[in-house]
Amino acid sequence: xxxxxxxxxxxxxxxxxxxxxxxxxxxxxxxxxxxxxxxxxxxxxxxxxxxxxxxxxxxxxxxxxxxxxxxxxxxxxxxxxxxxxxxxxxxxxxxxxxxxxxxxxxxxxxxxxxxxxxxxxxxxxxxxxxxxxxxxxxxxxxxxxxxxxxxxxxxxxxxxxxxxxxxxxxxxxxxxxxxxxxxxxxxxxxxxxxxxxxxxxxxxxxxxxxxxxxxxxxxxxxxxxxxxxxxxxxxxxxxxxxxxxxxxxxxxxxxxxxxxxxxxxxxxxxxxxxxxxxxxxxxxxxxxxxxxxxxx
Numbered sequence: 001x002x003x004x005x006x007x008x009x010x011x012x013x014x015x016x017x018x019x020x021x022x023x024x025x026x027x028x029x030x031x032x033x034x035x036x037x038x039x040x041x042x043x044x045x046x047x048x049x050x051x052x053x054x055x056x057x058x059x060x061x062x063x064x065x066x067x068x069x070x071x072x073x074x075x076x077x078x079x080x081x082x083x084x085x086x087x088x089x090x091x092x093x094x095x096x097x098x099x100x101x102x103x104x105x106x107x108x109x110x111x112x113x114x115x116x117x118x119x120x121x122x123x124x125x126x127x128x129x130x131x132x133x134x135x136x137x138x139x140x141x142x143x144x145x146x147x148x149x150x151x152x153x154x155x156x157x158x159x160x161x162x163x164x165x166x167x168x169x170x171x172x173x174x175x176x177x178x179x180x181x182x183x184x185x186x187x188x189x190x191x192x193x194x195x196x197x198x199x200x201x202x203x204x205x206x207x208x209x210x211x212x213x214x215x216x217x218x219x220x221x222x223x224x225x226x227x228x229x230x231x232x233x234x235x236x237x238x239x240x241x242x243x244x245x246x247x248x249x250x251x252x253x254x255x256x257x258x259x260x261x262x263x264x265x266x267x268x269x270x271x272x273x274x275x276x277x278x279x280x281x282x283x284x285x286x287x288x289x290x291x292x293x294x295x296x
Contacts, residue, residue, distance in 0.1 A: 027292060
């Protein structure tokens with residue numbers, strides 16, 4: 001084979017490799033991309049974060065203080081939702097009256113939607129439970145008006161679960177407490193579609209090391225699910241079979257407290273958000289990029 005022919009073949013192979021789509025890769029070290037410093041004390045417990053590309057706003061939901069079962073006096077939650085612009089500047093707070101657990105942007109409806117505590121009715125029926133959309137007016141301001149999407153559904157399992165939404169498949173992933181189990185939920189069905197078992201052993205973690213109620217759906221092929229490993233200060237990334245595909249280590253100086261096991265974590269705009277209670281006067285949500293293929 002002549003030198004020119006070898007060179008031509010090598011050039012062709014190189015161009016073919018460059019033409020292949022880049023594969024997703026979990027970043028060994030998480031990259032801090034945005035800060036959302038809270039401008040007021042959380043009304044209850046800081047829960048998750050959503051980002052609306054339509055309004056270029058972040059929404060931080062508080063959760064807790066829901067209606068008391070059987071009470072006719074308290075029918076709404078006192079939990080607020082706090083709004084920030086895309087740079088992390090605080091804009092406003094509103095009181096939709098929901099005991100929020102998970103909040104997310106639904107590209108199919110173009111709405112910010114929230115999942116309440118006890119969406120499964122696992123703790124007994126209470127008013128104001130289910131999935132709701134939040135109203136944003138023509139000025140881009142969050143109002144106190146909501147619209148119900150679905151009522152309680154036992155397919156979500158645990159009462160305190162913080163599910164995430166796959167808009168393409170129109171299904172939810174609901175982490176079950178004190179376990180490595182994630183239930184796949186079709187909101188049109190009253191039983192789980194299937195169950196995913198996260199391989200925590202491969203990550204050197206136990207169920208009580210990770211966020212107890214939260215699971216992120218990233219939308220990145222092969223890296224679809226992510227959980228916060230509170231005890232080891234890392235984000236663990238799994239595929240839809242529960243296989244560990246990578247670990248993204250958080251900065252060593254970050255201070256995670258016991259509440260990060262139960263709340264103060266979310267996923268939006270291609271980032272995992274972690275509530276750092278001791279950063280700033282009222283705490284700060286830190287947004288970390290953990291994959292080089294995450295869309296922002």
